[in-house]
Amino acid sequence: DINNERLLQYFKQFSAIGATPGGGVHRLALSDEDKQARDLFVELLHDLGAEVKIDDLGNIYGIKQGTNPEAEPVVIGSHLDSVPNGGKYDGAVGVLGALEVLATLVDAETTHQRTLIIVNFTNEEGARFPKPMIASGVLAGVYTTEDMHSLQDESGTTIREELERINYLGAPEHRLTNIDSFIELHIEQGPYLINENAHIGLVQGIHGLSWHDVKFTGKSDHAGPSPMKDRRDAGLSAMHALTRVEDYVLNLQDETRFTTGRFQLAPGVVNAVPGEARFSIDIRHPLNDTLKERIETIQQMIEDEAARRGVKSEMSDLSYMPPVPFSTRLLQAAERITSQKNIDAPQLYSGAGHDAMYMSHLGETLMLFIPSLDGVSHNEQEESRWEDIVTAVDVLGDLVLEQLNR
Amino acid sequence: DINNERLLQYFKQFSAIGATPGGGVHRLALSDEDKQARDLFVELLHDLGAEVKIDDLGNIYGIKQGTNPEAEPVVIGSHLDSVPNGGKYDGAVGVLGALEVLATLVDAETTHQRTLIIVNFTNEEGARFPKPMIASGVLAGVYTTEDMHSLQDESGTTIREELERINYLGAPEHRLTNIDSFIELHIEQGPYLINENAHIGLVQGIHGLSWHDVKFTGKSDHAGPSPMKDRRDAGLSAMHALTRVEDYVLNLQDETRFTTGRFQLAPGVVNAVPGEARFSIDIRHPLNDTLKERIETIQQMIEDEAARRGVKSEMSDLSYMPPVPFSTRLLQAAERITSQKNIDAPQLYSGAGHDAMYMSHLGETLMLFIPSLDGVSHNEQEESRWEDIVTAVDVLGDLVLEQLNR
Numbered sequence: 085d086i087n088n089e090r091l092l093q094y095f096k097q098f099s100a101i102g103a104t105p106g107g108g109v110h111r112l113a114l115s116d117e118d119k120q121a122r123d124l125f126v127e128l129l130h131d132l133g134a135e136v137k138i139d140d141l142g143n144i145y146g147i148k149q150g151t152n153p154e155a156e157p158v159v160i161g162s163h164l165d166s167v168p169n170g171g172k173y174d175g176a177v178g179v180l181g182a183l184e185v186l187a188t189l190v191d192a193e194t195t196h197q198r199t200l201i202i203v204n205f206t207n208e209e210g211a212r213f214p215k216p217m218i219a220s221g222v223l224a225g226v227y228t229t230e231d232m233h234s235l236q237d238e239s240g241t242t243i244r245e246e247l248e249r250i251n252y253l254g255a256p257e258h259r260l261t262n263i264d265s266f267i268e269l270h271i272e273q274g275p276y277l278i279n280e281n282a283h284i285g286l287v288q289g290i291h292g293l294s295w296h297d298v299k300f301t302g303k304s305d306h307a308g309p310s311p312m313k314d315r316r317d318a319g320l321s322a323m324h325a326l327t328r329v330e331d332y333v334l335n336l337q338d339e340t341r342f343t344t345g346r347f348q349l350a351p352g353v354v355n356a357v358p359g360e361a362r363f364s365i366d367i368r369h370p371l372n373d374t375l376k377e378r379i380e381t382i383q384q385m386i387e388d389e390a391a392r393r394g395v396k397s398e399m400s401d402l403s404y405m406p407p408v409p410f411s412t413r414l415l416q417a418a419e420r421i422t423s424q425k426n427i428d429a430p431q432l433y434s435g436a437g438h439d440a441m442y443m444s445h446l447g448e449t450l451m452l453f454i455p456s457l458d459g460v461s462h463n464e465q466e467e468s469r470w471e472d473i474v475t476a477v478d479v480l481g482d483l484v485l486e487q488l489n490r
Numbered sequence: 491d492i493n494n495e496r497l498l499q500y501f502k503q504f505s506a507i508g509a510t511p512g513g514g515v516h517r518l519a520l521s522d523e524d525k526q527a528r529d530l531f532v533e534l535l536h537d538l539g540a541e542v543k544i545d546d547l548g549n550i551y552g553i554k555q556g557t558n559p560e561a562e563p564v565v566i567g568s569h570l571d572s573v574p575n576g577g578k579y580d581g582a583v584g585v586l587g588a589l590e591v592l593a594t595l596v597d598a599e600t601t602h603q604r605t606l607i608i609v610n611f612t613n614e615e616g617a618r619f620p621k622p623m624i625a626s627g628v629l630a631g632v633y634t635t636e637d638m639h640s641l642q643d644e645s646g647t648t649i650r651e652e653l654e655r656i657n658y659l660g661a662p663e664h665r666l667t668n669i670d671s672f673i674e675l676h677i678e679q680g681p682y683l684i685n686e687n688a689h690i691g692l693v694q695g696i697h698g699l700s701w702h703d704v705k706f707t708g709k710s711d712h713a714g715p716s717p718m719k720d721r722r723d724a725g726l727s728a729m730h731a732l733t734r735v736e737d738y739v740l741n742l743q744d745e746t747r748f749t750t751g752r753f754q755l756a757p758g759v760v761n762a763v764p765g766e767a768r769f770s771i772d773i774r775h776p777l778n779d780t781l782k783e784r785i786e787t788i789q790q791m792i793e794d795e796a797a798r799r800g801v802k803s804e805m806s807d808l809s810y811m812p813p814v815p816f817s818t819r820l821l822q823a824a825e826r827i828t829s830q831k832n833i834d835a836p837q838l839y840s841g842a843g844h845d846a847m848y849m850s851h852l853g854e855t856l857m858l859f860i861p862s863l864d865g866v867s868h869n870e871q872e873e874s875r876w877e878d879i880v881t882a883v884d885v886l887g888d889l890v891l892e893q894l895n896r
């Protein structure tokens with residue numbers, strides 16, 4: 085059984101690092117606050133007698149050896165970095181939950197066949213260095229070490245420079261390679277579970293996602309003397325295109341998600357008809373074929389709308405991550421455990437990407453979700469019920485113990 | 491008769507100051523380039539025997555005394571500042587045309603009853619210090635001296651600091667007060683005259699304009715897990731509102747102009763549903779009552795569209811300048827002169843604001859427009875035909891001479 089009080093102490097300690105006035109945390113990847121969180125994590129691992137390894141991506145591993153050195157390890161964990169003024173549980177719940185599972189095993193002097201590894205991944209959020217989950221992406225072979233090391237924040241500082249500065253540039257031979265399984269506990273970041281009155285969710289897989297940058301080029305004109313009908317207004321043309329796409333997606337009434345989070349006009353002054361608009365699009369769907377269809381339809385709608393106005397449109401691909409189905413075996417194991425405990429555990433897809441996406445390349449993978457109050461995340465207002473967190477860490481413990489002796 | 495060759499030399503000298511590779515000028519108000527242009531202007535005024543005065547707003551006046559010291563002066567001129575990478579004729583054509591008229595009168599040893607004043611206004615563009623035509627606005631009593639002196643550029647430097655730095659903070663007693671008339675020659679900055687195959691235009695008045703900042707507040711959400719139908723997306727809501735307004739304005743098929751030149755989303759990342767959108771609107775019409783109606787209708791449409799989505803909308807007023815009708819007497823005088831010269835001179839409204847707007851508070855005012863090729867302005871590609879410039883300066887000279895002896 086896990087120790088409620090110790091778990092609470094872990095959260096108190098970590099929530100204080102980069103704490104924001106609104107009750108959240110501001111702990112950008114590889115910042116001084118992230119270093120502080122990492123140092124504390126390493127110290128707690130040492131206290132629990134775990135062996136600590138750091139790889140050249142800055143990932144931190146806490147290792148409790150199993151009795152069979154030949155058996156592939158079971159890995160659990162998540163990330164300690166946050167978005168700017170983010171929530172206190174996003175990522176942290178997965179790392180601290182894993183720490184509590186380790187502590188429980190140590191306390192009970194449990195031995196197990198497979199080695200247990202607790203992990204904290206570098207730069208999951210992609211908020212400071214703009215590629216999310218790049219450290220697990222390198223482990224999966226989707227990105228190169230160079231892709232990650234050379235990634236820059238807005239000031240031009242690279243990940244490698246910051247890893248060196250905060251003393252977390254470890255050795256490539258410490259990287260995870262073959263694993264038995266990876267289980268990540270995380271907050272849902274959406275309203276599904278809370279609306280279902282559930283206390284935990286079992287994640288079937290992750291939506292595929294596709295990110296694009298779009299540029300519309302029309303003609304910049306003076307807002308005063310240029311007649312409305314003669315304009316080639318890149319801004320209004322882009323707005324027409326995006327509202328058309330939204331109508332289309334709403335009418336589908338399915339799992340498709342479409343978002344424009346960035347939108348900028350040039351020259352960007354009150355009295356100039358914008359000659360240029362640049363915006364991002366984020367398209368998601370749980371099925372790969374459908375996602376590809378949606379991308380094609382949406383791109384076509386955007387091009388057509390630009391052309392209708394004599395505006396040039398260019399679209400470039402930023403990221404594509406295909407949908408990831410999680411392990412049926414682990415899902416069934418989690419179903420068994422929750423039903424033995426009489427916990428209602430609905431299944432859902434994750435709309436958000438997680439390190440589990442890439443870890444699924446290395447072994448069987450599952451995620452457990454904790455309900456997010458109001459579905460809010462990436463925000464100081466993010467909140468979850470403490471009893472749900474305790475329940476989820478408990479389920480995680482049972483699931484891990486089963487895998488360790490499989 | 492004006493001297494074509496001398497006028498060309500004036501343009502050559504000024505176009506070289508802040509010249510951009512694309513054939514334009516970059517001469518932001520009170521920058522080193524603006525100082526260079528001012529110094530040259532003062533030097534040329536001295537060469538022509540004019541008395542030079544600088545007021546505490548940095549306006550430069552070149553004065554040729556009339557025979558009747560009691561008679562109110564006739565003022566001509568425009569501005570030497572430019573927008574970033576702007577056109578070489580915007581503003582400059584009004585100052586250099588005025589200089590050529592002065593030079594012609596000096597050459598011919600013409601005496602006249604009224605005093606002639608050639609003016610260069612400070613910060614007409616409002617590009618560096620974000621209030622256009624503020625110097626003439628202070629003369630008109632629409633802004634206070636403090637409004638102008640404390641106005642800051644993006645780096646926080648004030649107009650007063652820059653006036654002192656470049657040595658153009660003159661004396662308040664040098665300001666223009668009572669004038670007989672003000673005549674400003676300028677490029678059209680729109681396509682009307684070029685489409686009419688005209689070589690000059692007589693300006694009946696200036697559109698009223700109204701600038702607003704709008705803020706939409708919805709709910710920021712994660713682009714992945716938040717279902718489409720539950721969102722309160724401030725960005726798409728604003729886009730729907732603006733496209734509706736555009737449809738409305740296009741359907742009016744009248745002189746109404748509507749522009750959104752600035753549009754920003756927060757938090758402004760690819761994978762966040764924007765909880766906030768901020769944008770500007772610029773509404774123009776030549777008639778005050780109609781302009782007020784349009785503003786009201788458009789504000790209502792924007793509010794309704796926000797409300798429809800559960801998004802909060804707030805609108806703040808940035809600037810309101812009522813339409814300005816120009817002097818009928820000067821318009822008729824210009825008609826007479828052009829028809830004597832057999833020049834077709836269509837009449838039009840200016841969609842853009844000019845110092846003439848505020849100068850109309852001090853005396854009878856008129857503007858003459860030179861056609862803009864392709865209607866382009868505020869851009870290095872701005873161009874006008876040299877023969878049209880010569881024609882316009884010639885008409886200006888005749889019109890001025892008539893007023894000087896009226």
Ligand SMILES: NC(=O)NCCC(=O)O
Nearest residue numbers: 216435436437438714761
């Ligand atoms: N969990 C999370 O916020 N991941 C970032 C990548 C995404 O947008 O899904």
Ligand SMILES: NC(=O)NCCC(=O)O
Nearest residue numbers: 308355622841842843844
């Ligand atoms: N002429 C000119 O560009 N004036 C600036 C103010 C406006 O937007 O009309």
